[in-house]
Amino acid sequence: MSDNEDTFNDSDVDGDELLQDWSLATKFIGNNKSVIPLRGEKDFEPDGTSIQDSLLFKAKKVMFDVLRQPDRGTIVKNQVKAYYDSESHTAIVKSPKGTFTNTIGSPNSNGSLTLQFHEFVYLVERGSVSPIVQIELEHGEEEYLLSLQDVYTLFTSQDELDKFFVYAYLKRMGYIVFPADWKYGKQSSIYDIHTTHNAIIRGGCVHMNRIFNIFTSISFSWLKSWVKTFNSITNFTPTRFASTSAIFQSINNVIPYYIPPKTKEQLLERKSVCNTKSYVSNYQIAFDVWKPNPNFKKSNRYLPDFQIVMHNKNCQNTRFPNLSDFKKIFEQLDHKFSFIDEVDDILEKTTKSNDTRSKTVDKRIDKPTNETNNVHAAKNSKDSYGQSMKRIKLGYRSFLLAVMDCGLVSIIKVSEADFGSENIWYVPPTKQSNKHKAKRPKNNQRPKNR
């Protein structure tokens, strides 16, 4: 099977040390004839000639031209006042304007916008709002403009500060971020789809399915494992095996393993079990995160792309999550799970390809050869091997853990994996199929530098 290497190519190489290429941004400043070649840093080492200098000058000029562009940043004229309210620890913008309102703040019925504290600090740092405190004096109210330092002193806890760091970091990277417990508007849930109008019908189907599944699984597993049960009853361990798979099967089910939910039905089932348990977790989801999207509506939010859990490395009374902490976090998750689309896609594709295949078979019905069948079978087995590898690699439910260390953020992605359900053992070709298989390596002998 050509060592199955090319079946799943990993292009996800750590490339965060890439150089910023400012020439890409020149289209924003209307200078389309950028001439800077994208090469390594070495191009800017001094070598005694002016060629390097001129290249460096050009690159710098492009960078500054982009940075100088007036459309970026805020214009003082557009700045609005945000009034800090110490009682609720929020800020209010009385007459909100500016594009930031699309993805920041909770609108009130009187047209004003309530900013949560982290949003407030973020906007102050950006220069989009001016921080104001109203103080009541004898002769009436007076407005005081706060400095950035003043605003920083208003943080109430380390936890809040950490959350602000993560929020501001993701915002600056372009993401849309809202707290996970944000009450404003509507946000869809992965569990919604099943609890709407046809819940009863669906629920019924699930139950029917379950009963049916029990029967099939009992009979099927019995059929599959009767040799095993027979062996274990009579304490018989065979020393001779008809196939490599049989050897693997004989050692396969010794160690039990956890199987994460993989379909919507399984997620729903898991949810209903967990709701009844209702435990307390030390780790709560702090933020819902969406990839940048101009069509995002904060009043009607679709499923978030990521969810963030916070952990401060230096805090005395917290620790890095252990297995049960991780499990509790996974049960709380409610965002777009990529594996669910994946499954749907695969189903769709297979049904489609089945259709086309049956059509082609119809056409060629007069000359069905053994060879084509074999090729198909080989392709299928290779595909399923690649699919297995892909499933292992991508994992299932996942979340982002933002680890804080004195203001530095490090984000990791933790996903559930399932090696146990994918048997990937190599089956040596048997003598009958040797003729067919021995041919194949010739095509694959092309050497590859790895």
Next chain:
Amino acid sequence: MAKRSFGNRLRYKHPLPIEADPVPSLWRNPVQALTWIMDWAMRWKETRIIDVSINQLGQILVCDAWQMKYLWEHGFFGTGQLSRSEPNWQARTMSRLQLEDGNGVNLEAVTDARRRQRLEFKKLRAEFEAKKLKMRQMGIVDEQFQEQERVFLKEKRDKELAFEGDLPHIRETDLELIEGNTVVQLEKLQLLPVEAIFLTYAIPVLRIQLPQLLPSLISEVKCFQDIKRLLEQYVAYHHYRSKGWCVRSGIKFGCDLLLYRRGPPFQHAEYGIMVLDANQSNDYTWYSSAARVVGGAKKQLVLCYVELLVSEEDAVELWNQGKYHALFSSCKIHELLYKRWVAGKNRD
């Protein structure tokens, strides 16, 4: 490259040290088929064919040359004590002393030759750079020359590895090694404790039983802490082996186990496994260091949690009573993928 050749495919045909043989057709070869069935039922075939010895240091060793080769070729078990991993010291020494024709290409030689070639390539490139600089300083920009350079260097890089015969370099002490026209076999194959347990309990090929093997690994079991580490390591090892992965020690990449799809000659390891106890929680630096090292070698870090389904006392009891199967089945595996997340690379 020597990796991925067709020869390897034949040589490492069997992924486990027991070779399967299909049941002969009952119609064509009725006698053979019946013998097969009788053989299966009566268990005539002996699978325990590998002699194993445990020395004073507690090393689990296989000494016979054929048996060493057999264990390596059938699933990549053990490590040659004088080699990188495959026990090929004897062959290497023989080709060094030119006692046989050098067609026995070993991986160490391949790596060595590749490193030398890369050095040569770097030297050439430096020469070109120097020449280019000189031209630039004189104010000449010769596109043709640069193109020529690019093509030449690319050719060099793409060039197939060729093996030049090394001049034999014989030391005085080498004479002691030579016996007739071969070299004395000094090398032994050392098995990891988990490999030894696997080859005794799951795939019974070692001529030893668990009750004899285990006391040499852990002399006295008083509390669960004594067996915890070995138990967790073995459970994880068995789990991945039974799914078809080739599992080897992860010491070179700062983790517990490495998973190969088929084995070291075929491809690089894909996953680095850290085996943890279900309640374990280390400092974040521990996870981040492990992930960085494993990730730096283009592998994915997997946190493999082992949860004990019975009480610790019961586990010790099972161990001491020799109910190993029940003990191993009362450990549950949970796996998590651990990966760094970079904000700039996940926007679309």
